[in-house]
Amino acid sequence: MKCISVYTDNFELFSDIFEHVVESQSQLSENEEQEVEGVTFSHSGDAPEHYLERMSQKPEVVVMRDKSRGLTILQHGNVFEILIPAEENTVVS
Numbered sequence: 001m002k003c004i005s006v007y008t009d010n011f012e013l014f015s016d017i018f019e020h021v022v023e024s025q026s027q028l029s030e031n032e033e034q035e036v037e038g039v040t041f042s043h044s045g046d047a048p049e050h051y052l053e054r055m056s057q058k059p060e061v062v063v064m065r066d067k068s069r070g071l072t073i074l075q076h077g078n079v080f081e082i083l084i085p086a087e088e089n090t091v092v093s
Helices: 011-027 049-056
Strands: 002-006 033-036 039-046 062-066 071-076 079-084
Touching: 002 011, 011 033, 011 039, 011 071, 011 079, 049 071
Parallel strands: none
Antiparallel strands: 002 039, 002 079, 033 039, 062 071, 071 079
């Protein structure tokens, strides 16, 4: 799973930029950062399969799902992590 980190603890701001981040993620190289509306987001590499299970067991982690796209969003501390399944990483032309 590809992991995109969005560095904010403001849910409303995250919601406002979410679509832009998801659309831009396919153009990011690993560890590359971009900024939108003053919020930095980056391609944090690939998360191992057990990462989602391990993180969702922590009480301080909020787990959200976008079922229509198969995305999982983890929110903890000052970061949102968007987990994108491998098949979503390719861009269809």
